[in-house]
Amino acid sequence: MTSTIPKLPQDMPVTSPRYVGKEVKRIEDPGLVTGRTEFIDNLKLPGMAHAAILRTPHPHARIIRVDASAAEQLPGVVAVLTGEDIKRWCNVGATSPEGWGSTPMAVEKVRFVGEPVAAVAAISRYVAEDALELIEVEYELLEAVTNPEEAQAPNAPKLFEHNASNVILDRNYTWGDVDRVFAEADHVYTEKFRWNRVGANPMETSGCVCQWDVVNNSLTCYGSYQTPGFIALGRAASLNLPSNRVKVVAHPHGGSFGGKGGPRGTDIAALLSRKADGKPVKYIEDRVEYLLAGAGQSWDRYYQASLAVKADGTLVGLKVNLVDDQGAGAEGYGTISAAKPLAAFTGCYTIEAAQYDLKLVATNRAPTYPYRGYGPPPHNFVLESMVDIAARDLGMDAAQIRRMNYIAPDQFPYTIPSGNEYDSGRYEVVLDKVIAMANYREMRELQVKARTEGRLLGIGIVNTVEPGVFDWNAYSTVGVPGVGVPEGVKVSIDILGQITVTVGFALEGQGQYTLAAQLVADYFGVEMESVRVTYASTDIAPPHFGHGGSRLGVAISGAIMGACNKIEEKFRLVSAALMQCEPEQIELMDGHLRVKGMPGAEMHIAQVAGTMLGRSDLLPPGMEPCPEASFVWTAPDRNEPDEQGRCKSYLTAANACHIAMVEVDRDTGVTDVLKYFIVDDCGTRLNPATVEGQIQGGVAQGVGAVLYEEYVYAADGQPLVSLFSDYLLPGIHEVPMTEKGALETPSPVTPLGAKGCGEGAIHTTPATIMCAINDAIHPLGIQITETPASPNRLWQLLQEVR
């Protein structure tokens, strides 16, 4: 008999799951609240040196000369790295479309403020920074291009001289009969939007300790890596090593949100170690470095969108034109985040045809990198704002126009024009639930009253689809090929029956070690506390990717269920032999292998494991004495995209509806979020407390992006943000305390019915607050179409109608 991966928690071999679906306490937490968890800056290796990086103050310049001789002479300095070493040892990073990548340190020219030009390893960070001051760099300044318009001008200075222009990618996707749909529409609304740069800013910056084994020519990198296997492959490519000669050891890290993937620091520390004859070298990025030039800037976008609508409010067509300022090249996978909206281009709606004009442009700003949400937050801001613009013009309520355009529950699986297939959803139920929770009608009455008092009170009601469980195929058309994202685990039961789960990713904050323990404990009917979850470095871990794309919870559920299932099959064979029956007569239930229909004829899994490892004489002939199994999961049924980028990419489609009430102060332009309600349907909630934490954290980042955060650049290309006093992360007073409700529509296509849920709130919150602000100010005849809606920006708008 072959069992399969359980489709729902109640299908697990346990009378009633004790942990899965319950608000269990996290096994990660005792180490974290006591300060014992080993973040990378806690690691010390014998003989370790400390690196500091010299960064250019110029946005665009040719390097004429680098003189590091004085630095080399400073007592305590063990190695100095310059562009000459890079030229000798290093390749252009493989993370970008051909011709648009960079080496970890500038060789001939610098392209953005903060780009590394030299580095020092010394006995302490203090001495290393002293040495930086002794390095002389002579530059020939070049004209900088600081926005896409300048970058595309005729005769604009080119960032990469070997390319024809500064345009990295220019393509059009057309899905369905767009021309007909727009011609037949009763209304076509068109608007421009601007989303300014924001970024991840995890509380821990990135860091590493690298050691080059100069005898065996191999490299070990310890660090705060979100995707260890990927980092290992990248280092092999950039540092000219065979891929099996790079070992990456990911440490628990203080958040990432996509914005910790920059490999430059690791490459530099690795080469300093190589130059220091194999001494380990630690590099801890500081916050100024992170803000200037870390992998922490994302989504610098100029949009124009058109929405085609029938007279009755039916949405029929969507055109989006996006010009994305990628910054100095495409090293940071910024290209991908422009492509991700294909996975949910038309949101919750039955829009029949769509078009996406996508242009990615290089400028002398810092390169853009991933950030939680990976592109849809700006896209949804545009889409949902357009829906509100249509509703206002048609005199419809914002909830009503959405309701009448929803994909209905019986239409799933539903293929959207841009090709992805949504698995399931009940959008109207989610809407009704949040409307009831918010008492939406009363909110509107409050608004009417406030308006008569001259107050600017607004309500935003916004719904989105969160594509979950990312797949590489979503990005094939922007230069990242592949189908499938394998994630593997190993489950082992020792001779005393204790269980260990081995994974290829480190703690990052989402509670996936806890989830692993929940799953295994319920599968084998043991206490969660007795399951140990441990990390394996890239040289010994099963194939893995790690965190990213609202995927890991679902992926490790699949991998763990698969591995447990394999062990169950082995145990069935062994226990059948021991209990003298056929394997088909054995079932696993509550941690025991039982002979069906014979009460009392059973063996505990510990007995079976102990027998396998300690009594080979009792095993069936040919049975491997191995009470462990590995399983590598990837999403089923994914395919290659067609020429228009259409494919089954993200496996799950979670859905949420947010309602916010805001008040804009007419005198100061300050927006106060008065109330905030959320109903979210991400399928089975494997640990509801963790899901709620993901949602609230996404709200906080969404609030930051839409009201406060912005990487500001001066007209000459100088970044004006280098401190947290310039880049305003929302604090405890700024983030609304939300009221949350849940709907659970289990995914029919995932293990246990869970859907990706790590990014939904940041997809939804910026649009919700922006729509609320526009709802507040539109009676004055103004609207805001640029993020963040900072007091300054709103005040200027309000002054125009004074």
Add this chain to the structure above:
Amino acid sequence: MTALQHVTVTVNGITYERSVDPRLSLVDFLRHELHLTGTHVGCEHGVCGACTIIKDGMAVRSCLLLAVQSDGTNLQTVEGLRNAETGELHPIQQAFIDEHGLQCGFCTPGFLMSTLELLADNPSPTDQEIKDALDGNLCRCTGYQSIIKSVRLAAAKTSGGKLAGTHGSA
């Protein structure tokens, strides 16, 4: 290089004597000289609060102080919260676990120490008082809602009795 200076400081009840470079920051001293790595560095310019410790009863940013400025003081860090003899967590630590007041946990030691100061001064704070007390600590993961719940729970568990200080402290 400037001459080293002598520092005598008590941390979590243990007195340390060291000679330090005058420019060494207090947080680097704690982390790299005393190997008390539970205090984290988030911004090194006094905004994020990850490095918050208690100095002579007051919450301070250890990234904005020099090690030499701690000479003769009594410091409490996150390592001192847990009772090493019984293994018991401090009620504030336990409350953060119970209410899911952390995700990545990097900012958490700073929040715990700010909460320690708050509840020592005000055993039953209102939500507004909690927010005011924690306004100098940034968290990028939780969105703060569960942190407020954690502080409420910690207050409820300890109110009525004097809140225990850090283990080993005076």
